[in-house]
Amino acid sequence: MKSIPGLWDLSGQLTNGMKENRKNGKTERLSISAMKIKGIQKTTLIDYPGKIACTLFLFGCNFRCGFCHNPELVIKEEVQDIDEKEILNFLEKRKGKLEGVCITGGEPFLTLDKNFIKKIKEKGYFVKIDTNGSFPEKLKDFIDEKLIDYVAMDLKNEKEKYFETIGKETNLKKIEESIKLIIDSELDYEFRTTVVYSLHSEKELEQLGKWIVELLEKKPKKYCLQGFVNNGKFNDEKFKKEKDFSKEKLEKLKKIAEKYFEKVEIRG
Numbered sequence: 577m578k579s580i581p582g583l584w585d586l587s588g589q590l591t592n593g594m595k596e597n598r599k600n601g602k603t604e605r606l607s608i609s610a611m612k613i614k615g616i617q618k619t620t621l622i623d624y625p626g627k628i629a630c631t632l633f634l635f636g637c638n639f640r641c642g643f644c645h646n647p648e649l650v651i652k653e654e655v656q657d658i659d660e661k662e663i664l665n666f667l668e669k670r671k672g673k674l675e676g677v678c679i680t681g682g683e684p685f686l687t688l689d690k691n692f693i694k695k696i697k698e699k700g701y702f703v704k705i706d707t708n709g710s711f712p713e714k715l716k717d718f719i720d721e722k723l724i725d726y727v728a729m730d731l732k733n734e735k736e737k738y739f740e741t742i743g744k745e746t747n748l749k750k751i752e753e754s755i756k757l758i759i760d761s762e763l764d765y766e767f768r769t770t771v772v773y774s775l776h777s778e779k780e781l782e783q784l785g786k787w788i789v790e791l792l793e794k795k796p797k798k799y800c801l802q803g804f805v806n807n808g809k810f811n812d813e814k815f816k817k818e819k820d821f822s823k824e825k826l827e828k829l830k831k832i833a834e835k836y837f838e839k840v841e842i843r844g
């Protein structure tokens with residue numbers, strides 16, 4: 577998950593935390609179950625490996641990672657929704673210049689609208705989804721309908737520390753199911769972990785790697801380590817005191833991860 581400075585370039589400000597739509601002369605209030613696009617980064621060379629892409633940010637997440645950089649996409653809505661049509665018009669105009677669309681959040685599968693993705697695919701774009709892996713049924717549905725080309729799935733921590741890391745309990749079987757689905761699919765993929773001093777050390781990386789290799793009985797092909805950066809705004813205020821993760825420590829963790837993943841990258 578990446579942080580999203582200065583991307584609200586298609587939208588205005590919102591104060592009441594709910595979307596209001598005018599439809600057939602009536603005002604319609606939409607809840608969290610509706611897909612809400614809160615931001616767009618119009619060009620990125622980083623978010624979709626090997627492709628020139630844009631990134632869409634969806635509101636809502638079922639996890640509560642204290643170190644999350646995007647609390648405005650998880651708990652409190654701070655900006656107005658961007659109309660789906662604006663996005664589709666933008667993508668129409670960028671045909672031939674952009675190749676891919678990254679969908680991130682929040683947790684996209686909480687609300688992701690299949691028809692919206694179908695419209696993006698019809699325009700000829702590759703689609704990458706960033707997910708926390710807790711919605712394997714939806715992931716399978718999107719894979720089966722060939723609506724995804726690339727998945728980046730978070731592995732938040734080793735099993736024993738998963739709930740502490742995500743700030744709540746979750747069904748780890750669903751996480752495992754998503755991991756297997758990704759491996760068994762023909763999609764491009766990466767697994768990734770944002771490492772934080774108070775949650776991740778050599779021991780956790782060893783345990784995480786063992787868990788994944790035991791589950792799959794083989795090494796996944798790609799894993800990315802992202803060092804925590806303190807940008808001062810988090811879901812949990814206690815992370816304001818957390819130090820940036822050092823390059824040296826990332827290199828140490830990379831060496832451990834290389835025992836369990838075919839290729840390991842460090843992301844800045």
Ligand code: SF4
Pocket residue numbers: 577637638639640641643644645646650681682683708742
């Ligand atoms: S999974 Fe965690 S880090 Fe990602 S958006 Fe949700 S709360 Fe934030």
